[in-house]
Amino acid sequence: MALFPQQFIDDLRLQANIVQVVQEYVPLKRAGTTFKGLCPFHSEKTPSFHVNPEKGFFHCFGCGVGGDVFKFLELHEKVAFPDAVRLLAQKFGIALPELGDGDDQDSRRDAALRETLLKLHEMAAAYFTEELAAPAGARARRQLDDRDVKASTIEQLGLGYAPMTRDALLQRLRKQGFADNVLIQSGLVVRRDSGEIVDRFRNRLMVPICRDTGSIIAFGGRAMDAEQVPKYLNSPETPIYSKGRTLYGLNLSKAQIRASGFAVLVEGYFDFAQVFQSQAAPPVASCGTALTSQQAQLLRRFTTRTVLSFDPDAAGQGAATRSCEMLVTEGFDVNVVELDKGEDPDTFIRRHGPDSYRERLRSSQPYLEYLLDQAAAGLDLGQADNRRLFLNRMLSVAARIPDAAVRDQFGDRIAHKARIAEGVVRDEIRKAAVGRRTTVTAVEMPSLGSVKEAEKALIWWLINRPDEAMEALDDVDDADLEDLAAREVFQVARTLHDQAPELLPSTLIQRLSTMNAQLVTRIATGKAPPATIVSNCIRALKALRFDRERAAIQREIDRLQQLGAPQHGDEIESLWQRKKDLLHRIEALR
Numbered sequence: 308m309a310l311f312p313q314q315f316i317d318d319l320r321l322q323a324n325i326v327q328v329v330q331e332y333v334p335l336k337r338a339g340t341t342f343k344g345l346c347p348f349h350s351e352k353t354p355s356f357h358v359n360p361e362k363g364f365f366h367c368f369g370c371g372v373g374g375d376v377f378k379f380l381e382l383h384e385k386v387a388f389p390d391a392v393r394l395l396a397q398k399f400g401i402a403l404p405e406l407g408d409g410d411d412q413d414s415r416r417d418a419a420l421r422e423t424l425l426k427l428h429e430m431a432a433a434y435f436t437e438e439l440a441a442p443a444g445a446r447a448r449r450q451l452d453d454r455d456v457k458a459s460t461i462e463q464l465g466l467g468y469a470p471m472t473r474d475a476l477l478q479r480l481r482k483q484g485f486a487d488n489v490l491i492q493s494g495l496v497v498r499r500d501s502g503e504i505v506d507r508f509r510n511r512l513m514v515p516i517c518r519d520t521g522s523i524i525a526f527g528g529r530a531m532d533a534e535q536v537p538k539y540l541n542s543p544e545t546p547i548y549s550k551g552r553t554l555y556g557l558n559l560s561k562a563q564i565r566a567s568g569f570a571v572l573v574e575g576y577f578d579f580a581q582v583f584q585s586q587a588a589p590p591v592a593s594c595g596t597a598l599t600s601q602q603a604q605l606l607r608r609f610t611t612r613t614v615l616s617f618d619p620d621a622a623g624q625g626a627a628t629r630s631c632e633m634l635v636t637e638g639f640d641v642n643v644v645e646l647d648k649g650e651d652p653d654t655f656i657r658r659h660g661p662d663s664y665r666e667r668l669r670s671s672q673p674y675l676e677y678l679l680d681q682a683a684a685g686l687d688l689g690q691a692d693n694r695r696l697f698l699n700r701m702l703s704v705a706a707r708i709p710d711a712a713v714r715d716q717f718g719d720r721i722a723h724k725a726r727i728a729e730g731v732v733r734d735e736i737r738k739a740a741v742g743r744r745t746t747v748t749a750v751e752m753p754s755l756g757s758v759k760e761a762e763k764a765l766i767w768w769l770i771n772r773p774d775e776a777m778e779a780l781d782d783v784d785d786a787d788l789e790d791l792a793a794r795e796v797f798q799v800a801r802t803l804h805d806q807a808p809e810l811l812p813s814t815l816i817q818r819l820s821t822m823n824a825q826l827v828t829r830i831a832t833g834k835a836p837p838a839t840i841v842s843n844c845i846r847a848l849k850a851l852r853f854d855r856e857r858a859a860i861q862r863e864i865d866r867l868q869q870l871g872a873p874q875h876g877d878e879i880e881s882l883w884q885r886k887k888d889l890l891h892r893i894e895a896l897r
């Protein structure tokens with residue numbers, strides 16, 4: 308059967324914002340990170356229809372429908388999948404490809420494209436480096452010098468300069484044999500409305516952004532002139548680059564992070580450059596936005612201790628707060644360092660030196676303590692109303708702390724500060740924590756009953772933390788999946804190893820049967836499962852499997868014993884052994 312190339316469908320799904328599509332039919336309101344509205348597929352007065360733009364799916368808790376953007380069009384326009392694809396392409400003005408003949412070729416083509424893009428970025432980096440050294444780069448060199456960035460640091464960071472030319476990079480890369488469509492996909496050049504292709508970065512200081520392995524996958528460009536906008540221009544998302552999954556500088560700092568047991572999280576490239584150069588501590592940079600949970604997962608491979616060192620201005624505070632809360636939720640140890648007003652790590656180190664900065668890091672405050680101080684500041688806790696206000700503010704934070712001991716400790720600090728009995732606060736926190744977790748089970752549909760908790764948890768992980776869940780799935784055998792109600796979900800997921808993690812949720816949902824897609828969207832729309840780490844789900848699934856095997860052996864033993872033990876003695880004995888062995892394995896998994 309002729310199919311649309313998977314790459315085309317993936318690209319289309321990436322470009323077609325599901326909220327935008329659904330909103331053509333249903334008014335939606337933002338509710339946290341998702342959107343809510345009245346379900347178009349059943350009649351209701353209070354909204355139970357959810358759309359998750361980040362993961363690219365919708366789900367209705369009222370009637371149970373769910374799926375990706377294609378499924379929405381299929382249901383709403385009452386068309387089959389290929390027509391939903393055509394419709395969506397039309398809506399977004401994207402040309403349909405020639406129909407290909409299958410997946411295999413596509414994935415080979417994807418891999419080849421990614422290879423080519425990596426090579427292209429290497430060439431571009433070489434060009435920017437040359438330009439920085441050339442006469443055209445004199446001003447950029449001076450700016451770096453003004454900021455005390457040494458030549459050795461420039462080299463280590465691979466800094467460069469994009470000159471004020473229309474298409475010098477384009478011409479050069481064309482000469483090196485790169486085709487225009489690949490160049491456009493790299494994001495380093497852009498096609499204007501007039502059709503002409505020009506360089507994206509002009510008159511900018513260029514900062515290569517790397518994977519933690521060191522391959523260059525994108526660039527950040529800082530404006531040279533004060534009136535140049537935007538001040539920072541980044542590569543767009545490409546087949547090799549996803550902003551939310553990249554931590555700037557991890558490639559340079561990772562060994563030091565492991566060795567010192569913590570990382571300093573700074574905001575910008577120059578903060579990074581200065582902390583890195585001074586060797587005050589191993590830095591990584593979030594580059595202006597709040598950390599995503601994928602970035603936390605990335606960092607977790609090297610450490611779970613972080614010190615946040617952000618500019619204490621308002622914008623810095625907003626992103627910093629979100630980053631801190633996310634890291635706490637992910638179980639990180641988070642400290643914050645407050646510099647003086649108007650100072651960032653870059654200016655602080657240049658003014659006061661690395662030793663003073665190291666001193667500030669040493670005296671940094673645990674984030675939770677810092678939060679208590681912030682929340683208590685300006686509140687007269689002698690008044691009962693204020694105490695309640697303070698308690699409520701802190702409860703929502705406390706409820707997110709995954710570790711029970713840390714949670715209780717935090718509770719005691721709240722109690723102390725608000726002068727409320729410790730037991731009362733702990734109880735309140737427990738209630739708040741439970742409230743967060745039982746949301747999923749409270750709304751379960753009857754057919755979910757046969758899906759085990761561990762399966763639900765693993766499904767939740769697959770959608771919300773796809774890279775970790777996929778890694779965990781590597782440890783799963785076919786036998787572990789046998790008899791599971793959601794078996795198909797995991798089997799399909801295992802075929803998606805080549806998918807970029809950000810595309811995995813919607814691809815998975817698209818490939819599943821309607822029933823299983825709805826199971827997945829329902830679970831994924833709910834709150835995080837109680838199992839805090841994904842490997843626990845796998846252990847639980849393995850334990851379930853061993854228990855199934857144990858039950859089968861028990862049935863066989865019962866049958867043989869009924870037939871009369873004497874003639875089956877040896878057989879029964881060996882079955883006992885196997886059963887004992889299984890019990891050990893189950894025990895070991897607990």
Ligand SMILES: [Zn+2]
Nearest residue numbers: 346349367370
């Ligand atoms: Zn509905």
